[in-house]
Amino acid sequence: MSRRHALLGLLVDRPASGYDLLKLFDTSLAHVWPATQSQLYGELNRLAEAGLVGVTAEGPRRRKEYTVTERGLRELREWLVAPAQRQPRRSELLLKVFFFDLATDEQARAVLAEREELATAYHGRLMELRTELESEDGPLTANGRIALEYGLRRTDMEREWARWAAGQLGEAPSTARRRRSAG
Amino acid sequence: MSRRHALLGLLVDRPASGYDLLKLFDTSLAHVWPATQSQLYGELNRLAEAGLVGVTAEGPRRRKEYTVTERGLRELREWLVAPAQRQPRRSELLLKVFFFDLATDEQARAVLAEREELATAYHGRLMELRTELESEDGPLTANGRIALEYGLRRTDMEREWARWAAGQLGEAPSTARRRRSAG
DNA sequence: GAGGCCATGTAACATGTTACATGATTGT
DNA sequence: ACAATCATGTAACATGTTACATGGCCTC
DSSP: HHHHHHHHHHHSSSSHHHHHHHHHHHHHTTTOOOOHHHHHHEEEHHHHHOOOOOOOOEEEETTEEEEEEEHHHHHHHHHHSOOOOOOOOHHHHHHHHHHHHGGGGHHHHHOOOHHHHHHHHHHHHHHHHHHHHHHOHHHHHHHHHHHHHHHHHHHHHHHHHHHHHHHHSOOOTTTTTGGGGGG | HHHHHHHHHHHHHBBBBBBHHHHHHTTTTTTOOOOOHHHHHHHHHHHHHHTEEEEEEEOOOTTTEEEEEEHHHHHHHHHSSSOOOOOOOOOOOHHHHHHHHGHHHHHHHHHHHHHHHHHHHHHHHHHHHHHHHHHOOHHHHHHHHHHHHHHHHHHHHHHHHHHHHHHHHSOOOOOOOOOOGGO
16 A cells, blocks of 8 residues: 555645646656556545544535645655565566466567667656756655666666577477477 | 467367366466465356366366366457557566665665575575486477577576676765765 | 646556465375 | 365445536636
């Protein structure tokens, strides 16, 4: 349940409405913690009920502006230093790799090539994002760059792995790889 | 819904019961596609109902042994070459990084150090796994090694990033980093 | 006054986790 | 006969996604 902490964190920067927060999730946090509109509005109500945020202003169109409370800030700080709990790591790609011997080498290579392209494309988008961030200068920006660097390294790693893996497929078909139907 | 394809893939190797498959998920697929007991039994019934697997033997203790059908194999092969659909990338760690200026540098460094240790420890476990795989020789093993290599590279990358990120924190506090409370 | 954006909420559905429940068989 | 393991299933709960529904405000 980090979603609520994402909301709290954004609200520390400045008070905001659900609508504002939704836009922030779609920009700043899109690569880190995506969330949908229905999740946000629901969570905000729960946060208010729990006293972690308060409605500090009401604007036109039923707009409710939320602000973090003392308790909310405390909760956020506690979460920040809490030990990490391992998230389940599911990878459809690796599952496919696992069953590659049911496909032809050509098909398997196509899957890896697709991933390589996706990783490269995503890397490119992150590079653009980094360029955009260079002109900006806010408190979230410095940390954003550190998070972004993770993405850059990850996509790099993925691209390189995909190339390497494709190379493995053709290699020594008599020993390293055997059709499962022949096993 | 790759879970069903994981089941199909395992059943291609050999017919198995839900119980057998559960053990396979806890070993072979633990790092790739974890699943719980209730998920497996439910999915197997649905697969049988859809005609993708069939019950080809019944043993003691109500044991039902499943085998992939023609249709199941076709479904699996189609999935294998289907274009990847991007999975949502949520990272609690990066979310914390995003809000690091709410913590002291010391606290932030502790979070990164913890991640570095986790990555290193996981890397070690994967290395052990690789050693174990060296003695084995099956059709799933060759592919397993390719998937494993992904894990090794990923944990390496994570370890290095965590070190780098910790270095960023102390650096040039007047320009690169500013307390949010001072912003 | 019409279209677009601001703004919030609910409903339906799919997925995932944990715990509970039951019972057969095997080995000692 | 007792414990461990094999074996399957259901229930309760939490989470997440998509679509639906409503209406106010602003600008042209």
